[in-house]
Amino acid sequence: MPYIKTRGGTDLYVKDWGSGRPVILIHGWPLSADSWDAQALALADAGFRAIAYDRRGFGRSGQPWGGYDYDMLADDLADVMAATGADDDAVLVGFSMGGGEVARYMSRHDGKGVVGAGLISSVVPYMLKTDDNPHGVPEDQLQAIGDGIRKDRYAFFATFFKQFFGVGLVSSPVSQEILDWAWQVTQLAGLKPILACADSFGHTDFRADLQAFHVPTLVLHGTADQTVPIDATGREAAKGIAGAQLVEYDGAPHGLTITESDRFTRDLLTFLGK
Numbered sequence: 001m002p003y004i005k006t007r008g009g010t011d012l013y014v015k016d017w018g019s020g021r022p023v024i025l026i027h028g029w030p031l032s033a034d035s036w037d038a039q040a041l042a043l044a045d046a047g048f049r050a051i052a053y054d055r056r057g058f059g060r061s062g063q064p065w066g067g068y069d070y071d072m073l074a075d076d077l078a079d080v081m082a083a084t085g086a087d088d089d090a091v092l093v094g095f096s097m098g099g100g101e102v103a104r105y106m107s108r109h110d111g112k113g114v115v116g117a118g119l120i121s122s123v124v125p126y127m128l129k130t131d132d133n134p135h136g137v138p139e140d141q142l143q144a145i146g147d148g149i150r151k152d153r154y155a156f157f158a159t160f161f162k163q164f165f166g167v168g169l170v171s172s173p174v175s176q177e178i179l180d181w182a183w184q185v186t187q188l189a190g191l192k193p194i195l196a197c198a199d200s201f202g203h204t205d206f207r208a209d210l211q212a213f214h215v216p217t218l219v220l221h222g223t224a225d226q227t228v229p230i231d232a233t234g235r236e237a238a239k240g241i242a243g244a245q246l247v248e249y250d251g252a253p254h255g256l257t258i259t260e261s262d263r264f265t266r267d268l269l270t271f272l273g274k
Helices: 033-045 070-084 098-108 139-164 176-186 191-203 207-212 234-240 261-271
Strands: 003-005 011-018 022-026 049-053 090-095 114-120 217-222 245-249
Touching: 003 070, 011 033, 011 070, 022 033, 022 070, 022 098, 033 049, 033 176, 033 261, 049 070, 070 098, 090 098, 098 114, 098 207, 114 261, 139 176, 139 191, 207 234, 217 234, 217 261, 234 245, 245 261
Parallel strands: 022 049, 022 090, 090 114, 114 217, 217 245
Antiparallel strands: 003 011, 011 049
16 A cells, blocks of 8 residues: 555555544545545544545546446445455445445445445435436536536636635635645546546436445535535435434535534544544
């Protein structure tokens, strides 16, 4: 390590901190494992083993042409767990797009080795607005993401991260330096992975995956999330997962792992029993 090779031959960059029960942290689009650093440090200090990896196509991982559907991404997660020996007594925590990997792993791999799960600002169970998912994001808005990236990805993400972190004319919960950092991390990702993953998280229906959750599950979401609306995702996930614990952060934006970092870290540790 720090690299493991997936069953299909893609190199994934893995950060492995601390020792104890493994907590596997799956990052959001379009960032990298570094977005989990504050929580990973706290977990390791609290006696857990924090494992975070760069999704294929992002950060320091390889950029294959294909494999950006959730079945393959769930297999990548399984390969990380096996390679690190964290495939027993593990807790999976997925932020935003990463929640989809958690859900698909639970169904596709029967939740092997998982004793707990966290869906944080997650896209689960379904982002797309349809007749039976009326609170989702309209197709034209999802299409505009790809159009904006193709036209000028650099300008697109400069604007995107302001919404992501809830930066407005009055509200400014993060520094300009954090916005700059997020923008810079995004530039490490390949254009193909960025576009393919946006299509995957916007159009994958995880509603059938919810019945595969048979472990304690934390669903945590900001009520002011403009990137992944809570009514279509967090609240529906909590309804569909038996015994799930729903925690809503009133007024919090999408990127609450950073904007509400201290509170979120405390809530995560409480969920883990610390």
